[in-house]
Amino acid sequence: MSARVSLxxxxxxxxxxxxxxxxxxxxxARTPDLALEVTKLDCKLDPGRDPDAAPSRITFFVRASDPDASVAIVDRHENVVRTLDPSVALDAGEPVTYLWDGRAxxxxxxxxxRYRLEVELPSERREMIWPRRIFVDQPGASPDCAGPPRDVLDR
Structure with a gap:
């Protein structure tokens, strides 16, 4: 008995x-290539209690060069609270390090x-926010910076 499949x-x-x-x-087609890679991120700051505390060290590299990039820290609403560098030439694959002291x-x-790193590459038309957060002065918080990162939030 042969089985027939209907049209x-x-x-x-x-x-x-x-x-x-x-x-x-x-x-x-709509998913951009990962263009920002953070290699070091200190995830906890307490500037309100200890003004002499070490700043958060952020080391990253980009996969596309840009002669006029900007680097900033944004809050949970993606508003810039601190501009770390308004205009910097970033070379593809070259690590750069910034320090943030928890100040605006x-x-x-x-x-x-919770705050995050934002890097803009105007010549590439890329505005990227690293999903891992820096926790500022949150008593009792247990930030988890371990584990694989999610993709960069590319807007």
Whole structure:
């Protein structure tokens, strides 16, 4: 006894396969390559209690050079609280290190919370925020900087 597949079932599976292939191609086309890699990030600061505490050391490199990049710290709403470097030439693959003391551009200690690194590469039209956070003055917080990072949030 031979099994016959109906035309409707054949069309259904053909359309399902075409939909899945299209979805994979769209996601792949819209997902940018990882252009920012942070190699060192001190994840806890306490500038309010200990003004002499060591600043957070942030070391990173970019995968695309840019002669006019900017480096900043943003809050949880992605507002810039501290501009670490408004205009810097970043070379692809070359590590750079910045220190952040937990203070805003005006010099005041930032509010307790979670902050992240933002790097803009204007010539590449990339504005990237590293997902790992720096925790500032959060008593009882147990920041976890270990584990594999998620992809960079590319806007």
């Amino acid at each position: 409707g079932a054949t069309l259904f599976f053909a359309l399902l396969a075409a939909t899945l292939i299209t979805a994979v191609l769209v996601v792949r 551009d005006g010099g005041a200690v930032v509010a307790p919370g």
